[in-house]
Amino acid sequence: MFLINCPYCGERDQSEFSAGGEAHIVRPKQPTELSDDQWAEFLFMRKNIKGVQFERWNHAHGCRKWFNMVRDTSNDKIHAVYKMGEKPPTK
């Protein structure tokens, strides 16, 4: 059970949050211009990394804000949390 540091509220129990899959997948601005393959790449393809992964989380039972998280899936260590729109930490 993680202890998650919501960028808006501070440390809260994982039970207040819901996970929203891989982060930084931008919805194409002009979907109609895309081929089936390009659209499928956006729609279906997700990484499943053992190691450091960028994820979306929502403080569903709190401030309801979405934010991003850098988490190591092999040991559940959370390296960083940052607000939507902010640049992901490089290291």
Add this chain to the structure above:
Amino acid sequence: MTKNLRATNSKFIDQTSRISFKFDGKKLYGFKGDTLASALLANDIHLVGRSFKYHRPRGIMACGSEEPNAIVQVGNDASMTEPNTRATEIELYEGLEASSQNCWPSVNFDVGAVNNFFSPLIPAAFYYKTFMWPANFWKLYEYFIRKSAGLGKSPTEPDKDIYDHRYLHCDVLVVGGGISGIIAAKIAAKNNLNTVLIDDKNILGGTTLYQENECFKINNSYSNEWLKKEIETLKSLENLTIKTRTSLAAYHSYNYLLARENLTDHLDINEKKDKIRQRLWKIRAKKVIIATGAMERPLVFNNNDRPGIMLSSSIKKYIDYYGVKCGQRISLFTNNDTAYETAISLNNSGVIVNSVVDIRDKTNSLIVKQAEKLGIKIHWKSSVVNTNGYKKINSIEVMKLSDDGTTVIEKKIKEECDCLGISGGWTPRVHLFTQSGGKLKFRDEDNVFLPDKSGLDQISIGSCNGDFELDQVIKNSVSSTNKFLKVNNNDYENLEIITSKEIDKKNIWLLPSDKPLGKTKPFLDFQNDSTANDIKLALREGFKSIEHVKRYTTTGMATDQGKLSNMHSLGIIAETAGVKMGELGTTTFRPPYTPLTFGAIVGRNVGEFFDITRRTPIHDWHVENKAEFENVGQWKRAWYYPIDNENMHEAVQRESKAARDSAGILDASTLGKIDIQGSDASEFLNRVYTNAWSKLEIGKCRYGLMLNEDGMVYDDGVTTRLSENHYLMTTTTGGAANVLSKLEDYLQTEWPELDVYLTSVTDHYGTISVCGPNSKKILSKVIPDLDLSDKEFPHMSFKNALIDNIKCRVMRISFTGEHSYEINIQSSYAKSVWEKCYQAGKEFNITPYGTETMHLLRAEKGFIIAGQDTDGTMTPVDLQMDWIISKKKYDFIGKRSLYRSDTIREDRKQLVGLLTDDPKEVLEEGAQIVAETNNQPIKMLGHVTSSYFSPNLNKSIALAIVKNGKKMKGQKLFVPMENKTINVTITDTVFLDKENKRLNA
């Protein structure tokens, strides 16, 4: 027959306070402070169960949570009885009733024992191999296996006990109240850290508590006396909370731990009443110190499972702590020094110690010398090759070991005894450490897995960290704790410690016998009844991974999770396969460490608190009017309102007819309502719905369909434009929360530039729907000021109105196809407005109808219910709702997916209407639809999604999804049922009033 095996006064047992209890129906006595196990042993009862597979008699073996055999059923009350409890952990109380559980019909006469004679036929995985085929026979096998397997009886009635959950936050959590844990807790608390110390026993002190031996002294006192003073100081510390009878069940990431505290299990039956029985603590600790100690391993040799064969350290605890002699002539069998502590304790209490059989060549440690001085006989370099006695051990057979330890030699000596203590060395309890994700390392010299790397803020100290000698334990516990807490406690400097040190170590995982391996029974896992032979068989059959061997042989898979058997399984696998134990790795220990009751897991969340129940503001009226309710998500919705003795069908037929003939009234308050405001609200709706919203006039309503990005229908509902930048969206009842979070997701992550704010207002408004040809007349009575003319207030429009000076919103929208209105009013007024409508409608026979009638009426009109007629694989085109997809809009959620190669396929499953040839025949929802019934397997074309008998059309109608259904209108298909086949014809989805004349009637 029963002997009194109680020794002289124990400090921990109150011999003035006698307790009566029942075991297997027999009345027995023990004392306050006893466990069920110690009381049974004091009554000379060892035999407490039968083994799982062979039904061999089994006796009490240990004294704590690792007990594999003494698994009993407590209580016989249908609501309170509890199976699978360990007699070694049950504190004795007045009125306790317990019974052996793994035997049928009784512990002394057991039908399954015949398995023992057939045991060469029941090797590893016998059950897997035999009973799996033929599949039909399983029913026959199952009865007998279940009956004789003895997995305990479940309570048949709800648990009357109260359970509780609580949160606990602390700086330091110390798990284990033995000598190391006490030292750590003291250091932490004295340094102003908010500290919690938990221990599963009723008293702190661990095994040192009763260690009164010349060989173990601290500052010239026996180690137990020194510890007693430490505990007293500890109890006076301010920052410390001590929780005894509290067992750590699970250790999760981020130092989140679950512990179960037993509050009343030890109390007399009449004292338990109305008290919380167990509390589950949800602990978040900044730092965790694990001091869980070690457990003794058995030795694996022929017939090592007879009642009376016990762990040597347990025999010591029974005599030193409980004052109970486990026998009157006891032999010991060991590969290490600790058995000599037991020998000395027994000797001091006047129990005859026959001899110590030691596999080592000879050793001269302090404790061994002390035993020799007391005249205790030692068989060096020897092994027990066999034991005798069926329901209780009566003798052992001892032989000398060869130099390499693989065979036994010389003459066999037979030694009579009534108890045998065995000690195969010590295994650190690393279960919690591994549960928390920690990785182990292997120490070759004494074959133990030790904590290595952990990602959490935690340490292990004491014997669970591999320190087995008193001076080491104290020194390392102090220094590790100081370092871990970054403090500098010097309470334990300059201690003078005397301790016996083990000099010689030797280990043989599977001890040799004079008989060949196939003829012996060296048990590994006592609870699941697997032997060393099973492990070897699995290896011969090609299993290599420890996890596979474990599952194939079921070794370590019983309720004790192989606490006693794991190391031997690993050792034997390593030896047989010729690999190093450290390289083999170990199996994963999973929570809970010891079984948890369901009561503790669910806490107060039972009965009506199991889940949230949402009731509409009009709920009480429905109850008063005898509505039957159905659960829709967390909502209780009025389902139908039976009059007199009507059944559901009769009530629904009457309600449905009334709604179309005159007037009906429905509580629609559960529909999800989202208030949408902001200067970009229209643009936002354009992006989330398939149709266009920019041109919707203020005061108008529009039906919208929402897709997922994959093009599949997600939700639907009517949205009203209240003002320029203000909309009220409705969603399905079940979809409300998900729709809101989906919309929030897009707003926050994809379109943060939009000026839009979403607020859930579902609970803020009650929604009353009045429908039918007389709805206009009824509404004009309720809101006389409102102009209801079609010109002023046409279908799909909205008006603000006042009812008794209370503001409300009235929408003229329809889910039934009838002329109808929806009044949205602040929740607290909803019931009174409902009653007002009902009164006003009485002259028109206004009929309250529930969800079932609502479903029927909309099906007559072919309106879909998202989630019933759709299942996440239906596009709007599949639903024949092409009209709702805007051709002009550049983009909306899911648009691009509507022309993927798969979604433009013409032979997708599509929504159609179905009529049965026999108009009285009502199809079953979910029934499969086929085109021909001869060839097998029959190709499924689709299934029925909605089906009703329509009283307004006087025939059966259904909606279905059928492959390529759009093109099949008029075609005959079949719905095969268990004992008949129903003929159906594909039709249009709209059955009634195709021209929508009734909307304006």
